[in-house]
Amino acid sequence: MAAPSRLLIRGGRVVNDDLSQVADVLVEDGVVRALGRDLLPPGGAPAGLRVLDAAGKLVLPGGIDTHTHMQFPFMGARSVDDFHQGTKAALAGGTTMIIDFAIPQKGSSLIKAFETWRSWADPKVCCDYSLHVAVTWWSDQVKEEMKILTQDKGVNSFKMFMAYKDLYMVRDEELYAAFSQCKEIGAIAQVHAENGDLIAEGAKKMLALGITGPEGHELCRPEAVEAEATLRAITIASAVNCPLYIVHVMSKSAAKVIADARRDGKVVYGEPIAASLGTDGTHYWHKDWHHAAHHVMGPPLRPDPSTPDFLMNLLANGDLTTTGTDHCTFNTCQKALGKDDFTKIPNGVNGVEDRMSVIWEKGVHSGKMDENRFVAVTSTNAAKVFNLYPRKGRIAVGSDADIVIWDPKATRTISARTHHQTVNFNIFEGMVCHGVPLVTISRGKVVYEAGVLSVTAGDGKFIPRKPFAEYIYKRIKQRDQTCTPTPVEREPYKGEVVTLKTRETKEDAAAGTRKQAHP
Numbered sequence: 476m477a478a479p480s481r482l483l484i485r486g487g488r489v490v491n492d493d494l495s496q497v498a499d500v501l502v503e504d505g506v507v508r509a510l511g512r513d514l515l516p517p518g519g520a521p522a523g524l525r526v527l528d529a530a531g532k533l534v535l536p537g538g539i540d541t542h543t544h545m546q547f548p549f550m551g552a553r554s555v556d557d558f559h560q561g562t563k564a565a566l567a568g569g570t571t572m573i574i575d576f577a578i579p580q581k582g583s584s585l586i587k588a589f590e591t592w593r594s595w596a597d598p599k600v601c602c603d604y605s606l607h608v609a610v611t612w613w614s615d616q617v618k619e620e621m622k623i624l625t626q627d628k629g630v631n632s633f634k635m636f637m638a639y640k641d642l643y644m645v646r647d648e649e650l651y652a653a654f655s656q657c658k659e660i661g662a663i664a665q666v667h668a669e670n671g672d673l674i675a676e677g678a679k680k681m682l683a684l685g686i687t688g689p690e691g692h693e694l695c696r697p698e699a700v701e702a703e704a705t706l707r708a709i710t711i712a713s714a715v716n717c718p719l720y721i722v723h724v725m726s727k728s729a730a731k732v733i734a735d736a737r738r739d740g741k742v743v744y745g746e747p748i749a750a751s752l753g754t755d756g757t758h759y760w761h762k763d764w765h766h767a768a769h770h771v772m773g774p775p776l777r778p779d780p781s782t783p784d785f786l787m788n789l790l791a792n793g794d795l796t797t798t799g800t801d802h803c804t805f806n807t808c809q810k811a812l813g814k815d816d817f818t819k820i821p822n823g824v825n826g827v828e829d830r831m832s833v834i835w836e837k838g839v840h841s842g843k844m845d846e847n848r849f850v851a852v853t854s855t856n857a858a859k860v861f862n863l864y865p866r867k868g869r870i871a872v873g874s875d876a877d878i879v880i881w882d883p884k885a886t887r888t889i890s891a892r893t894h895h896q897t898v899n900f901n902i903f904e905g906m907v908c909h910g911v912p913l914v915t916i917s918r919g920k921v922v923y924e925a926g927v928l929s930v931t932a933g934d935g936k937f938i939p940r941k942p943f944a945e946y947i948y949k950r951i952k953q954r955d956q957t958c959t960p961t962p963v964e965r966e967p968y969k970g971e972v973v974t975l976k977t978r979e980t981k982e983d984a985a986a987g988t989r990k991q992a993h994p
């Protein structure tokens with residue numbers, strides 16, 4: 476028998492980013508049909524309508540994880556959470572949409588990479604997803620493909636790496652060109668902000684000192700390396716009036732750069748991740764190599780233990796905007812590729828299942844933010860920035876029925892032994908979190924309930940995103956109209972112009988001639 480196609484979520488506190496209200500939510504054909512008091516017909520539920528009691532619970536828009544890397548071929552390995560297991564884990568944690576990255580090799584087609592990632596994801600995803608595309612090199616072809624991806628393929632965000640020298644890294648003039656094109660086509664530019672040249676030099680230095688363990692990973696790329704690149708990216712984006720999104724904000728100093736830029740009026744958004752909000756880089760000095768190696772990611776977690784609190788405050792107060800995870804998981808045997816050399820440890824940590832609970836615990840339970848701000852930073856803001864709003868990121872009539880029934884008082888203990896992520900380690904091991912998803916609804920179907928997943932591979936769909944998101948582009952367009960400099964009107968200079976001629980000029984010319992005669 477088919478599952479009931481209609482759901483009534485009854486008596487919960489419906490939380491949007493701007494308002495909480497006790498209301499029933501009627502779901503039909505994958506969307507929210509009605510929202511209000513007492514929607515249950517007198518006489519009880521008719522056939523085909525399933526009633527979910529949410530009294531005393533919160534009813535939240537499903538989480539949107541802005542940053543994942545499922546089954547990503549990287550550093551001689553492939554991340555172990557594929558689009559199937561990865562999206563199952565997402566749903567178990569209350570996340571109903573992920574945005575992953577299609578990443579071409581230098582010299583390769585962006586469109587081909589996009590199609591490759593689609594072919595991996597489409598048959599496997601259990602929740603909706605979308606794709607950012609990386610720009611890892613520059614040419615007229617890349618420029619044209621960005622336009623095609625935006626106009627025909629539903630991509631409105633492009634990521635540039637300022638790190639991973641010789642692999643993905645692009646230089647300032649390429650950033651300038653890519654940012655200019657993003658603005659032309661109405662996309663948002665994203666950057667991995669770290670100085671790749673300094674990392675390469677720092678790594679050589681650490682290895683020469685005999686530091687081969689995971690602590691070398693942090694030591695060769697300290698905070699300043701992240702903060703410098705963050706400021707450089709903001710400066711370049713500002714020069715072309717292109718909106719900018721800094722992925723995985725990991726340090727206090729990089730977050731400060733973003734906060735300062737926003738105070739300065741720049742259109743820039745910062746994305747801390749579950750890892751940077753929930754744990755820190757002291758783990759790189761852990762005595763067990765595998766424990767330390769499992770925390771290796773780029774940019775690294777920071778040894779300053781006040782970092783997570785600091786980032787959470789900025790997230791609560793609006794200096795930082797969205798949250799992702801950079802979920803890119805490698806098992807211990809894969810991490811061991813770098814057992815004698817930290818530069819060979821595949822970079823990446825878990826988070827897709829943990830993000831919502833970690834942010835509830837450290838953000839809401841701690842008193843830093845309220846339930847509405849929680850919805851904003853885990854879902855609504857991402858939907859606005861990436862132009863999915865109000866289809867996603869809101870519980871309203873007509874919105875997709877991606878909904879979580881959330882118990883703010885229940886607790887769970889995060890552990891690799893019980894999580895749904897494939898990876899055999901969890902960087903939040905042992906963390907007790909208030910805030911537990913009781914029921915997850917994806918596209919109007921109950922897919923997770925009382926700890927049990929009922930999903931079908933391929934039930935999630937690719938969600939195309941249109942360019943020129945109003946949330947970010949209204950200001951950009953207005954600035955173009957009002958802030959473009961014009962030439963000063965003045966009398967032309969009519970006096971004498973002196974041309975200098977020197978002896979060297981003649982001699983140089985003669986030398987040039989001789990050279991040509993005898994190459």
Ligand SMILES: [Zn+2]
Binds near residue numbers: 542
């Ligand atoms: Zn990433």
